[in-house]
Amino acid sequence: MFDQLDIVEERYEQLNELLSDPDVVNDSSKLRAYSKEQAELQKTVEVYRDYKQVNEDIGEIETMLNDTKDKDEIEMLKEELQSSKERIPQLEEELKFLLIPKDPNDDKNVILEIRAAAGGDEAAIFAGDLFRMYSRYSETLGYKTDVVEMNDSDHGGYKEISVMIQGQGAYSKLKYENGAHRVQRVPETESGGRIHTSTATVAVLPEAEDVEIEIRNEDIKIDTYRSSGAGGQHVNTTDSAVRITHLPTGTVVTSQDEKSQIKNREKAMKVLKARVYDMKVQEEEAKYASERKSAVGTGDRSERIRTYNYPQNRVTDHRIGLTIQKLDQVMEGKLDEIIDALTMSEQTEKLKELNNGEI
Numbered sequence: 001m002f003d004q005l006d007i008v009e010e011r012y013e014q015l016n017e018l019l020s021d022p023d024v025v026n027d028s029s030k031l032r033a034y035s036k037e038q039a040e041l042q043k044t045v046e047v048y049r050d051y052k053q054v055n056e057d058i059g060e061i062e063t064m065l066n067d068t069k070d071k072d073e074i075e076m077l078k079e080e081l082q083s084s085k086e087r088i089p090q091l092e093e094e095l096k097f098l099l100i101p102k103d104p105n106d107d108k109n110v111i112l113e114i115r116a117a118a119g120g121d122e123a124a125i126f127a128g129d130l131f132r133m134y135s136r137y138s139e140t141l142g143y144k145t146d147v148v149e150m151n152d153s154d155h156g157g158y159k160e161i162s163v164m165i166q167g168q169g170a171y172s173k174l175k176y177e178n179g180a181h182r183v184q185r186v187p188e189t190e191s192g193g194r195i196h197t198s199t200a201t202v203a204v205l206p207e208a209e210d211v212e213i214e215i216r217n218e219d220i221k222i223d224t225y226r227s228s229g230a231g232g233q234h235v236n237t238t239d240s241a242v243r244i245t246h247l248p249t250g251t252v253v254t255s256q257d258e259k260s261q262i263k264n265r266e267k268a269m270k271v272l273k274a275r276v277y278d279m280k281v282q283e284e285e286a287k288y289a290s291e292r293k294s295a296v297g298t299g300d301r302s303e304r305i306r307t308y309n310y311p312q313n314r315v316t317d318h319r320i321g322l323t324i325q326k327l328d329q330v331m332e333g334k335l336d337e338i339i340d341a342l343t344m345s346e347q348t349e350k351l352k353e354l355n356n357g358e359i
Contacts, residue, residue, distance in 0.1 A: 004099055005048045012038065012045045044098040051091040058084045100350045105206035106172035111148070111274040112204055113162045117180065119198025121155040126183045126308075127200040128157030129331060134165075134174070136333025143167030148267045149254050162271060164207070171206045176342040178204050179303045185310035195311060199304070207270060208277035215273055221245040224261060244268045251275050320345045 015038040024030045061081045068074060114130050116123035138145050143165050150161040165174065182199045223243040241256030242264040253275065255268040307316045308327055315330050315338070316323045322341050324330075330338070 001095065001099065005044070005095065008041055008099075009045050009048060012041045015041070040102065044095070047091060047094050047098060051088070051095060054084050054087050054091065058088075096351060097347055100347055103172065103175070105175070107169055108171045109164060109166040109207040110170045110174055110204050111162060111207065111271050112165055112174065112177075112202070113160070114158065115160040115201050115203075116153065116158065117199040117201050119183075119196065121153060121157075122183075122187045122196055123198040123200055124153030124155065124159055125157035125187075126181075126198050127159070127161065128153075129183075130181060130200055130202065131158065131161050131163070133331050133333055133335070134177075135163075137173075137335045138165050138167070138170075138333075140333060141167060141170075141173065143170055146267070147257050148271050149256070164267065164270065171204070172343075173339055174204045175206075176339065176346070177202045177305075179305035181306050181308065182304055183308045183310070185308075203278075205274040205278045208273040215246065215269070215276065219247050220272070221247060222265070240264060242268050244272050246272055246276055249276060249279060251279075317342065 015034050018024050018034050019031070019038065024034060058081065061077050061084065065074060065077050065081070068077070112134060114127045114134075116127045119126070135145050144167060146164045146166070148162045148164055151159040153159050180199050180201050182197060184195055184197050186193055187196050221244070223245075225241050225243065240259055240261045241254065242261060243252065243254045244265070245252050251272060253268045253272045255264040255271070258264045258267065305317065305319055307314075307318070308331070309316070310327060313325050313327045314323060315327050317338055320341060322338065324337060326334070326337070
């Protein structure tokens with residue numbers, strides 16, 4: 001571990017020098033890349049240097065203990081020594097987690113797609129509840145949300161809705177939401193008071209960069225048409241809505257939320273790139289899925305990951321066996337307790353893999 005940390009610290013110092021190099025300063029792409037890499041290494045280097053300083057302090061205190069005869073000074077030095085020694089295992093544990101390979105998509109914006117599944121109207125209403133939950137959660141993190149496409153349900157909620165969520169680390173926070181979400185509650189339309197079970201699926205796609213996925217002009221078909229549904233005076237007056245079809249994969253994306261056809265096209269292209277990129281990643285992951293040991297990960301989209309039980313005010317995440325009696329708070333966007341538990345579980349599993357099954 002310490003050989004790795006020495007390499008990280010050496011690279012950090014090298015980046016400091018590069019960032020002051022005039023050739024780099026005048027090259028915006030290099031400057032951006034090196035700055036990002038340095039920022040990613042900074043926390044690890046700071047903790048490692050703190051660890052080395054504490055070890056130096058321990059050595060100095062032990063030397064002072066051997067040299068002094070003063071009882072009060074000895075007592076004080078023993079307390080300092082004990083305090084410093086207690087920090088060592090804490091810092092070592094923190095360093096282990098900091099060395100876990102980072103998901104390259106963690107810092108990206110995401111396309112969040114929610115679809116009603118089993119349960120008819122109630123599933124669509126639940127999809128709307130999930131959209132509101134994620135919107136509230138995004139607000140608490142200072143993220144910007146922007147609806148790309150939606151298909152309203154006649155009785156409330158959405159048959160499907162796609163939203164772009166923009167903010168530092170958006171994917172790292174939301175990537176564990178992939179999968180089927182189940183709700184258990186008494187629908188407002190149920191006169192007999194029976195509890196119904198409905199489901200909605202959530203897909204979290206990292207926004208694809210141009211260097212990761214190429215969409216050729218000859219591979220897409222773009223149609224424009226007049227918007228329909230909520231939207232104000234521009235609805236049904238101009239051909240501002242856009243439908244883009246990716247011919248090789250058959251992927252179709254629509255966007256009509258903006259008054260401008262250009263803006264709708266930009267939003268639709270971002271979603272299209274994210275979906276095609278995700279298909280590519282899913283295909284690659286399927287090749288080695290049987291070898292994957294990680295317990296949480298981004299998850300199989302068909303896997304039931306969480307249950308929201310309204311009568312008992314309970315939320316259960318089935319992947320890590322977490323149950324909390326705070327459904328009312330969770331549906332208001334207070335997801336930190338669940339997200340933090342999932343993140344820690346994933347990091348622990350990755351640490352086991354790095355250490356051949358041991359922590």
